[in-house]
Amino acid sequence: MSVRGRIILLFTVFNIVIVIVRPFDDVIKLGRRGPDDCKPVVVAHRGASGYVPEHTLGAYALAITMGGDYVEPDLVMTSDGHLISRHENELSHTCDVATRLEFADRYSTKNVSGRIVKGWFSEDFTLAEIKTLRAVEPLPLIRPGNARLDKAYEIPTFQEIIDLVKALEVSENRTIGIYPELKNGLYFQRLGLAMEEKVVEIFHKNGYIGKNAPVYIQSFEVSNLKKLKKMTNLRLLQLYTVSRNQPFDQAELGTGLTYLKMATAEGLANVAEYAEAVGPEKSYIIPRNFLNNLGSPTRFVKNAHAVGLQVHPWTFRAENVYLPKEFQSKGSLFGFGDLEGEIKVFLAAGIDGLFVDQPDILIRIRGQCKN
Template sequence: MFLNRRIWIVLCTLGVAFGVPTEIVESPDSVNSTLEYDSQFCHPLVIGHRGASGYAPEHTLGSYALAALMGADYVEPDLVITKDRRLVARHDNELGLTTDVSLHPEFADRYTNKTIDGKQMSGWFTEDFTLAELKTLRAVERIPNIRPGNSRMDGAFQIPTFQEIIELIKGLESSQNRIIGLYPEIKHSTYFESLGLPMEQLVVDILHSYGYQGSHAPVYIQSFEINNLKRLKRMTGIRLLQLYDSPDMTPFDQIEKENAPTYADMATPEGLAEVAKYAYAVGPDKSYIIPRDAENNLGEPTTFVHDAHEAGLKVHPYTFRAENAFLPTDCRNKMYPNLSSALGNLAAEITAYFNAGIDGLFSDQPDIPVRIRTGCLRNIN
């Protein structure tokens, strides 16, 4: 597999800009295909959330490459679908926040209002565009007020397809001589299915076509919904992860059911046992594990990790971010505690979660958890 010249220029530029290493400690010479690939990774696992989105615009080849170069074990693309049934990476199917679509007069008439997962939204939506049309857009930083530095790369990257991401990762595996996993999330499954654009079989077919099959493959497929994960369980042996939103919310595909479970119900020992029937792991909001107190400081750990492990589930919470805007008060930048963009002590927050027994985590700055993992030969110093 050959990466085109432009991608290699991007990788070199990222390496110079961030000082990331170009060599990674060699992984074992051979991999026993009967083992789960996670046995080849350091632990807890580090998942590059939307790539290395703390340093580059999210869901771009640059962001994914940077996460891999920083030593992330997995990179996470959120998947949505186009009018012509192509899977692309965006956190939302609405394009206004993360692309320059508003600057394209040829698409002005695509602006519309929709109800997605019960929420009213206005903007431009991937399902109204062909892939060729999306390729004329360029990615921009989602939160420039918090990450102004990322805006310097506005316009540098296209919206990538799922296949382009896989091919990038395959190329980086070869150049770094190590395994790099994929952690795709299927977004808005019920909504897209209602449009006649189901995503699950497409995701599975693409993964299988690249050789990702069975529970040993370095892949997790994740979703906030339940029914699609149960369908995926019948489609593939690839490991599945149940995401958890706010405790008082109900998975969208369950809302119309009598006695529909909330995520809080799914977090009880009984609920976790039910999840374990179709999922290998759970991805809770990190507050399920260590809630914050009245002063927004880190509180005491709950029993969530213990209960999930008792059910046979791995625990990969989200999302760990270094800016004050996302940190507990006791981990914020001491000199600029009220500046939302200031970088605080993310390492301290992550250490508390490592001590709580988690098996992995999603981070926008994957270099930080990679650096502070202990007893790991692949740590990057």
């Protein structure tokens, strides 16, 4: 049996390592729970990014030890074709590249998925160069505690995140999911640095195959998800935002498909043909009024469930500046408010899981799951 595309289970007997290889679809649970066994599903957004600088091994490790079901890395590409975890390909907000004189000449202005962006870009650096940079907190005014850890971590590769997850599965005695987002898919395709094949190759090489694998691959674009559907049986998730009218790839193709059309009952039925779940911005489920209070739930969740889609909205954050008015606490905009209260309203609307920066708060609401 080929090791490629299989789980590798290791046992030690008299200090001898015995390797048993099984497909994910056939693997016995071995008495431990998986990331989808408890509801709501806890998706640790960029790791435990409310406590540790995002997209670092420290943030992912903390999220897992807090009880997060999935860790969520955003992926971009280096010039030599390696997947690294950053929220965007422009690096200056999340690492110390702007202070590195040896890279001053890499500063440039680019059109990234229809937006003019200035700075330093992942696709202009080799992995070896990326590994000399150090991660920093992108929201230091809101999260000064995180900023105390500036430069404590390097930028991880996708493979390093998988290695971390597999190692912590042993100590946690549970299966931990991985929930990557492909950032700016069409943009990287046009640079000759397509991520889709690379992500599938790495997942399959590490034994993640089939719909039972603890994986969701997500994108704000549509075409790359449909392409992935033909490449792998791993689960896919369609993201929705209110910051754009159309997915960038659809605007470039001139299809007229908008996020609002994709959010209708008919649009969700079309999404269900290639995805197993949807990740809408929160306002698709419960919009806020002009006073910044939560309004009434829409039919988004009911319509998504009607066509078999799981619903995992984003992003839940504890700081007052991000919360609806009725859940804000007195004092600083950057202090913690009543995130529990906001989450409970969304759970009552029927969601199946959610993206959260402080995964321990959602774990506290849900309660610890038994193995």
